[in-house]
Amino acid sequence: MRLFVSSCLTLILAAAIGLGATWLTLTRGVAFGAMTVGAWTAWPKTGSVDIDPYARATIARTGALPIGVGDGVAFFARTDDAGNALDGRCTFLVSGATPAARYWTVTLYDARGQLVANTIDRHGFTSAEVVRDTGGNVIITVAPRARPGNWLPSGGVEQFVLVWRLYDTPIGVASLTTKEGPMPIIVRTGCS
Amino acid sequence: MTRIALWVLGALLLGGIVHLSTVLAMPTAATLDAYSRLSQRTPVNAVVPLPAASGQDATMPFMDPAFAVAVCRYDLSAGTLKLHAPLSQAYTSVTFYTRNSVAYYAINDRAAGRRAIDLDLMTPEQRAQVPEEEDVTAADRLIIESPTQSGLIVLRALAPEPSLMAMARRALANAQCRIEPLPTQ
Numbered sequence: 023m024r025l026f027v028s029s030c031l032t033l034i035l036a037a038a039i040g041l042g043a044t045w046l047t048l049t050r051g052v053a054f055g056a057m058t059v060g061a062w063t064a065w066p067k068t069g070s071v072d073i074d075p076y077a078r079a080t081i082a083r084t085g086a087l088p089i090g091v092g093d094g095v096a097f098f099a100r101t102d103d104a105g106n107a108l109d110g111r112c113t114f115l116v117s118g119a120t121p122a123a124r125y126w127t128v129t130l131y132d133a134r135g136q137l138v139a140n141t142i143d144r145h146g147f148t149s150a151e152v153v154r155d156t157g158g159n160v161i162i163t164v165a166p167r168a169r170p171g172n173w174l175p176s177g178g179v180e181q182f183v184l185v186w187r188l189y190d191t192p193i194g195v196a197s198l199t200t201k202e203g204p205m206p207i208i209v210r211t212g213c214s
Numbered sequence: 215m216t217r218i219a220l221w222v223l224g225a226l227l228l229g230g231i232v233h234l235s236t237v238l239a240m241p242t243a244a245t246l247d248a249y250s251r252l253s254q255r256t257p258v259n260a261v262v263p264l265p266a267a268s269g270q271d272a273t274m275p276f277m278d279p280a281f282a283v284a285v286c287r288y289d290l291s292a293g294t295l296k297l298h299a300p301l302s303q304a305y306t307s308v309t310f311y312t313r314n315s316v317a318y319y320a321i322n323d324r325a326a327g328r329r330a331i332d333l334d335l336m337t338p339e340q341r342a343q344v345p346e347e348e349d350v351t352a353a354d355r356l357i358i359e360s361p362t363q364s365g366l367i368v369l370r371a372l373a374p375e376p377s378l379m380a381m382a383r384r385a386l387a388n389a390q391c392r393i394e395p396l397p398t399q
Contacts, residue, residue, distance in 0.1 A: 028221050035225035040232020047237070069317045071361075079240035081315045082247045086276045087368060090309040090320025096276075124324070125305050125372055127280045135275025145279045150304075150374030187278055189305055189372070190322055 044079075053077035059205040062097035062186060069093070086135065094123070094189035100181070102208040108184065110138070110176035112213040113165040116184070118206040120160055123188035125149050130164065130174055133181045140175035147172060160206060166214065184208070241314040248274050248315050249366055252287055259295065261286045261369065261389045266379070278370075282382035286367040286391035290360060293395040294336040301330060302371040302385035304378065310335070310358060311366040319358050335360055335367070340396070367391060 054074045055067040068077040068088045081088055089096045101107055102114055120126060129146035132138050137145045152160055153172055163169040166178040176182050186205065241247070251273055256262040264273055264283045277283065282302075288295050299308055301323045308331050309320040321331060333356035336344075341359055369389055371382035 028217075032221050032225045032228070035222070036228030036232055039226060039229025040236065043229065043233040044236040044240075047233075048240070069320070071316060071318050073316055075237050078314065078316065079237045082241040082244035084276075085246050085248050085251050085274050087248045087274055087309075087311060087315055087366070088317055090307075090317035092320030092325065093307040093309055093322060093370070125374070127278055127372075129278060129280070131276060136272055137279060148280045148372070148374050151376075185276065185278075189307070190324060 047076055048080050048083055053080065059097070061099045061101055061103045061208045062205045063099075064095050064097045066091055066095050069095070084135065089187060094187055094191055095193055097186040097188075097205060099184040099186070099208060102210050104210065106210050108164075108176075108182045108208075109213065110166055110179035110182050113163065113169075113211045115209045115211055116160075116162040116164060116174075116206050117209075118159060119204050120149065121188055121191065121193055121205060123149070123191035123193070125189045126191075127187050127189075128162065128174075129185050129187070130176060131183045131185065132179050133183060135183070138175070138177040138179055138182065140177050142175065144173070144175060146174065162206075248311070249287070249313055249364070252285055252366065256285055256287045258287055258289050259391060259393050261386070261391050263383060263386060280374075281370040281372055282379060282386050284369045284386040284389055286369070286389075287364075288335065288360075288367060288391065289364045290335065290337050290340065290393075291363055293393045294334055294340050295391055296394055297331070297333050297335060297367060297389075297391045299331040299369050299389040300385055301326070301328075302382050304374050304382070305372040306331070306385065307370050309368045309370070310360065311368065312360070312362040313364050314362070315366075316361075318361055332356065333358055334394075337363060343396075 053065045053068055053076050055065055057064045057066060065077060067073055069091045108114065126149045127146055130138060147162060154160055162172040162174050164174045164176050166176050261284050264285055299306065305323060307320060307322040309317055311317050335358050338359050341357065369386055371385050373379040373382040
């Protein structure tokens with residue numbers, strides 16, 4: 023009897039551990055070969071046949087189609103440079119030099135990867151349309167209410183994700199070093 | 215005490231096995247992956263433009279809204295596939311995904327170097343049947359091998375400014391993918 027109870031408990035514990043670990047890794051988006059520059063992280067291998075099992079499982083579960091390595095590379099940011107979560111009720115400045123690429127786009131999503139509805143129908147910028155300062159640097163203000171300059175509305179969502187996509191870029195293809203940046207820095211300037 | 219520790223150790227090992235097998239099984243078990251989502255709204259072996267991503271109703275998460283997107287959901291069981299994608303003025307790319315959303319090949323307009331991206335898609339078995347001399351004479355013929363019989367070709371054309379989205383969509387509207395029936399032997 024004691025053996026039976028112990029076996030049952032062990033099996034239940036095993037199922038809880040196994041499924042819990044799977045759920046945790048897939049919802050957190052665990053993958054190998056991460057390339058981190060400041061607040062930004064990219065997984066270039068996810069866009070190739072060298073994709074690891076965790077990334078495969080994640081894209082199968084979410085329905086996303088990763089950007090192919092021959093196309094470009096996508097950097098994701100869920101926090102600012104100081105580690106604060108990207109909260110749509112706060113104001114963030116995204117500024118600095120942009121990496122080498124023929125084109126880039128920056129897009130704001132909610133935590134599930136959907137665009138955030140807003141009155142001016144703006145979800146991001148491309149390298150061709152963004153306004154630069156005299157030094158050629160980019161300053162984008164992510165805020166719930168209208169701002170002058172490059173305003174990216176965050177719609178007041180609890181958590182948003184910024185994705186910086188570089189198209190036709192040498193980054194991520196040749197090597198996996200973090201010196202290839204620089205990526206823009208993200209700074210929180212205040213919360214309403 | 216030792217006995218409890220052994221049971222817990224067994225549970226940990228078993229839990230590890232459960233974890234690994236569920237992760238590995240996920241791509242085949244998932245019902246909401248990109249291919250399944252698109253199979254409800256796209257015909258097979260035809261280029262279909264996807265509606266512009268906006269708000270909560272995007273076909274797939276994390277789509278780049280600066281791009282016009284068209285999809286060819288292919289099935290190579292009846293023959294090889296010919297893809298023709300005219301280039302837009304800005305940036306055009308074509309990415310090939312297996313049935314399980316693994317991006318196995320991507321090419322952009324600069325790598326294609328012409329006015330259009332033209333290529334043939336076939337399975338390794340069909341590739342082996344292509345006559346040798348034909349393969350050599352058509353040196354500029356780009357042949358891609360698909361690891362799976364079915365999959366997705368995603369065509370993307372950049373609209374550098376929102377006003378150029380119509381231009382990007384027009385460029386993709388002329389894209390084609392069609393099956394070339396296998397030669398009867």
